[in-house]
Amino acid sequence: MSTVTRASRRDFLKIAGTTAGGLFIGFNWFSCDSPKVEVLSTEEILSQAKNFNSYLSISPTGDVVIYSPNPELGQNIKTSFPMVVAEELDADWEKVRVIQANLDTEKYDRQLTGGSGAMPHSWERLRTAGATAKYVLVAAAAKTWNVPAEEITVEKGIISHKGSGKSAHFGEFVTEAATMTAPEQVTFKDKKDFKIIGTPVKNVDAKEMYTGQPLYGLDFYREGMLHAMIQRAPFGMKIKSVDDAAARAVTGVQEVVTFGNSVAVVGSSTWPLMKAKKLLRIEYEPEGKVESSADHDRIFKELLASGKAEVRRKDGNVDAAFKNAAKVVSAEYQCPFLAHSPMEPENFFAHVKGDKCELIGPTQTPDRARQSAAQILGIPAENITVEITRLGGGFGRRLRADYVEEAVEVSRAMNAPVKVTWSREDELTGGAYRPAVRYRFEAALDESGNMTAYKLRGVGMNAGNTTREHNFPSGAVDNVLIESVNYESSITTNAWRAPITNFLAYAEQSFLDEVALEAGKDPVQFRLDLLQRSKTNPVGELGYDVDRMIGVVQAAKEKSNWGKNPNVKQGFSVYFSHRSYVAQVADIAMEGGTPTLKKITAVTDCGMVINPIGANHQVRGGIVDGMGHAMYGNLTFENGVPKQKNYDTYRLIRMKEVPEIETHFLTTDFDPTGLGEPALPPTGGSIANAIFAATGRRLRSQPFIEQKEFSDIKLDIRRA
């Protein structure tokens, strides 16, 4: 099975005698409370287990092993996927072990983490895996007991027949059941009968995380493995010459390898490489645009004025509507480049062995890692294995395979197993950032304050389409023009948690606040009026479900006591992304003359909530992430090199900077939709709008703390 390499990795660590809890192989945290029950290791269970499908093996002991195919980076998929399988199986969760599956494109579809899409994609597949296994187990029991299958019930891993009084756990029937053909169609459980889904289930890796067991890519070590650290070229530059004499002289450095525009220092441990890398004397020369932030500001202005735009959406006659407007509102908003900065820096292990290659490490896209390696090595992808470790965060950075490719290059050059490790400086300067973007919004209002026309033009640095043209407020306005301009920068960009919407939502929801104010309307009512128009008489294509959006807006209005407390100034924001809807209200009270951010109330409609702990985590975490980057995040450039190189200058949000966050989830009958990203986009808007309500300062650029409008504002954060 796909556990072999994982077991061998642990075996190494155990043999090396280096982990205090090395015997906790596949230890089930929940079994702690079951005294006098022998806890079998996952390997022991698997050695006797019967495999039912890609997701599921069950042993004669009644222990259930569930394979979770998608990379776990904190979105809790390794707990929530197995919950769905176990639910339809009617398993006893206490007897479930979870294993991270390796890359296997035969067994699994869409084995990646991105776009908050795993659960929507896999929901029926996971249910089918559990339900078909239950079906054959019940059939095996019916055959053994000679009773009708329909009279059999299953609860918590126990199969029972009331009439005959017979009862036994799954394990009794696995041998028989495994020989049976799974049905092509099964009936899923009624959602009201769910016993695991919807309950708070704790993280399956809890014990290992809290005792420091090796879980992450950076924790992977193998006998004889070499380490490598790499110096990459500034953006837009290429290597002219390399003087590696001083680097080679560092004790512990074995080799210096140059490939492409990268120079790798290689040795048997990490620290000498960190020193040696600083001693490389590399001369670069321009090979493309060598950009600085001042260039970007100029480019934004030029392209907003005259850039060749792609028309993303056009409804009605915008020019005529603006000509006839009683009032025109316009504003520009800007967001900077950001690094992903997962706490675990990029790293990967590669061992190129002739026409074969072994890859182990943290990746959101294991198949891309494999395809990239295949291309570099000129070998078939089937010759490459990919073991997925737990990821110490990703935020989109590990959708790319650049650091995997580096490991492959160095392993090939050294003809040895190699782990490439990035430093934090590498992570901040090594590229693939959230793109910088600037928007111009224009709205036309009639005499009664109705929005008759809406224009949006976005310019992005390698951002592709900077708009979401069919999202709200499209559909609610007669005349709409949405355009996007892309600038091809030499600075590499990549998806960053809630791509595009992580800044678009802030800009749009802040601008709509400005329009509501000019229209003399309450910001929430203004949005509800627009949504009513979308519902009753929509204009053009709608990319969102109007009723679901109205649902979260109204619930947030109610839960936040919107407008009811004159001492609390509130900011509203609502956004639809990744199939889910989130509305937020930020509360700022003046306390002792100081504006104090007291609370953010969030209402989410993500369909059925699989795990309330995980859902709460994703919403609060998304809001903290959105707030931190809106307030502090900024990556600026000088001659193709980021100026912020570590956390001393690239500021991340900390404990004392997060307010109370109150979360609510709408109970709806929809299948589960995405949740890793949707809570982030509305956050910048709710906070900016609350700051405006409290201080009259409109924050049209991020990060807020660097804006002159914010320079004399001291915002206190009230912690719960």
Added chain:
Amino acid sequence: MATFNLKVNGKNHQVDVEDDTPLLWVLRDHLGLVGTKFSCGVAQCGACTVHINGNSTFSCVTPISSVGNSEVITIEGLSEDGDHPVQKAWEEVDVAQCGYCQAGQIMQAAAFLKSNPNPSMDEIDNAMNRNICRCGTYHKIREAVALAAKTK
């Protein structure tokens, strides 16, 4: 290269490394104690937090030559079976998202609670402000530290 004798989690170890090698890399590369995490390398994030003579310390900027005979405790040695009150509280509250920073958070919380067994929420926030969690689990960290203080 020089030889250093050090005491980690109650066991004596000998390593041959350069004297400027940070304790973090001795633990990870030479002793195989990978629970102590590398993240920033410049004493900004706290992922590398260990206890030296009971004090929480950034191991990424602690040269091995400065450790001497000090008692080093890492996350692997915080408790026998992962049952330190802080670890139990972390489990009870289900703190982690990606989990990468949590060993450092736990070590910081454990040292803090030892010096201040009955902290106010403000004191908890001050103490834990030293450690970054990129996933934003701060609410749960705060809750878990408060719980650990109560249940110790």
